[in-house]
Amino acid sequence: MRHTRPNAAHYVVLAVLAVAFLYPIWWAISSSFKPAADIIADPLALGGPTLDNYRAMFADVPIGTGFANTALVLAVKGAMTMIFCPLAGHAFAKYTFPGKNALFGVVLLTLMLPTLVLIIPLLLEMSALGWVNTYQALILPGSVDAFSIFWMRQVIAAIPDELIDAGRVDGASELGVFTRVVLPVIRPGLAALAVLTTMNVYNDFVWPVVAVNDTAHQTLQVVLSTLAQNVTGNRVGADFATVWGELLAAGSIAMLPLLVIFVLLQRHFISGILAGSVKG
């Protein structure tokens, strides 16, 4: 790029943008620690700090259940993605076998399939199986996804064939080559896959809200959305401020885990985001 030194205007523009991006997050988190009445009375001021909003929210909303359900879905779905997607990527990157191109074509085709088209028939399939309001309904659909396979194929294709042949010569089985030669080499790619998968599963909303309608199985995002609907339905209620306080407390606590992971592992986040753009 050009090597002209950036002037003050550059920094001002970037700083204004940065504040615009961060302020809503900061406002939500800081307001969640204010007395509920103050959120409405003076939204700009800092107040408290108090944990009243959090206490009220925990008493009102099954957010703990939401966290537990999300954690369970994340653990199983994440494990399936982390095991099966690199494995399939390895097969497409390092083997020649009859039908390979056609099968990989199918993987690429499903990349372009919008999630929305499957929602209704999947819901009917779940009810035919008796799986509405179950964990398997939340976990199985989309659990070994095409994008991750495509991405892992790119990552594994970059490994020199000599390395893999050397593993074979050493007497490793086909699976052994994968676990002892391939996996250690692609560790950074796996870390990025883990981070991106965590974000996608944690934030997933459309399918969970359709597949589950009982409190016992609701994921965190679904629990949050029911709280928001209470607010829109409760406009004339006397406790308007209290509900807002709960809303901000729930939102803040839901943001926290991913923000922490992001700040700690931002390099992996960014390479995960960029992995998508190379497919164009």
Next chain:
Amino acid sequence: MRSARLSPYLFIAPFFAVFAAFGVYPLLYALQLSLTRWRGAGEAHWVGLGNYLYLLTSPDFWASLGNSAVMWLLIVPVQVVAGLGAAVLLANAKLRLRGLFRVAFIAPFVTPLVAMAQVWIVVFDQDYGLVNHVLGLFGLPAVGWLTSTVWAKPTLALLFLWKTTGFAIIILLAGLQAVPGGVYEAASIDGASRWRQFWSLTVPLVRRSTAFLVVVQTLAVFQMFAEPFVVTDGGPYGSTTTAGLYLYDHITASDLGTGAANSFLLVLLVFGLSLGAVRLLRPKDGAS
């Protein structure tokens, strides 16, 4: 070497098992469903293309597409221009604090959409919201950000922009950094102005990443669901009933045949739009 011949098939089997059970099967089922009239219970009646014809002549269907089209106009051009601008600033090798700016820009992308949608409800509330409070400090009247048919779409578009522009910046920045620095030095020696350099060098060279961005965001905007679902519930007066939310309404109404037909029409539209975008933005030399 029997295991060597079998193993690649075993390695890809999990994907195809999941895809067959939760991809191919529901897809075929949806195709059949879209040709029947069925209310989720009782007998399904074969209606041929009836559901498709019903949708294509339904004002509500076109209104939902119209709402999504307006959303697209409010989001995609703004994001491409703002994203390119920010990416050009960030790409400067002598910029300090780049890491900090980058973290700030991507942070919204990491936050859960539902949580931020709730924050939007509170921030843009007509009576007690932060935005109208600030307007009030300057003596300006309160705006019905989420309650007026004029403002509800831009307010939701802003949520989408706030959340995903950092993603756009990262994609475009990567495109920019693939541009060799020597190209610019040659242009400077030739006396090309900064603007001229931007339009004739930078823009063509980031076409590929711009095309990718436009395709991804077109898909996302036409499937937009959580924003109107949580913040406005499609209102006021249906003005934020996007194509994605309209599709969901068929589920709530148990009108599943029509819903399936609607899905396919939406997929055709989205495919068409993506192909169009790719064609328009493809580099002139044909190398993609």
